[in-house]
Amino acid sequence: MKNKVAYITGGTKGIGLGIAEVLHKHGITVAISGRDQNDAVQVAKQLSTQETPVFGIGSDVKNFEDEKNAIAKIIKKFGKIDYVIANAGLGVFKPVDELAIEEWSSMIDTNLTGIFHTLKASVEELKKSEGYFITISSLAGTNFFENGSGYNASKFGAVGFTQAAMLDLRKYNIKVSTIMPGSVSTYFNGNLPSxxxxxxxxxxxxxxxxxxxxxxxxxxxxxxxxxxxxxxxG
Structure with missing residues (x-):
């Protein structure tokens, strides 16, 4: 894996940062993105070593042009992309009658449409490398729960999208997988890991x-x- 290049969205904290740290330790060249350019660059500097650089990029997955630009920057710097991990996500948990239109749209646009933007922006490069596209969904993508209507909808959609994309892209020798974690120790939804x-x-x-x-x-x-x-x- 030491000659491989990976791109991780939402890579400045939480699951995305954990993935970046492990891939970097295995010698993979890593690019991470976050909505805040300065934050992405600073985290990348902290992770980088002389042998294996980490590249920080500002990109909001809700914006397709941002993701196109992120991929272009990675190709310019490293020449290829082998692995893409669509991890960026957010959650708002309220009863459906209290969920604001803006909160619904933010979850759908990030957790579902954002995945499409990331794949759409990177798929031609993945065809060249016969690479791997991974989405980070959730057990909420198969198990519905109270106060989770918007989050469930986005994650059910992410699972369905990824599975259909897998069928579309395997003829190009692109592998596509979705990972569905349960409870993870992150800052998600205001949690303070301890x-x-x-x-x-x-x-x-x-x-x-x-x-x-x-x-x-x-x-x-x-x-x-x-x-x-x-x-x-318990």
Missing amino acids: EKDAWKIQPEDIGQLIVDIFNMNPRTLPSKIEIRPLKPK
């Missing part, structure tokens, strides 16, 4: 899972993967 989250999946666990997927025999395709804590908090 020792109380030790029972949860850790962001680096998702990174290790992705490395394991990359190392699988090329003839195999784990198209949909659910991952959950071994022992949920």
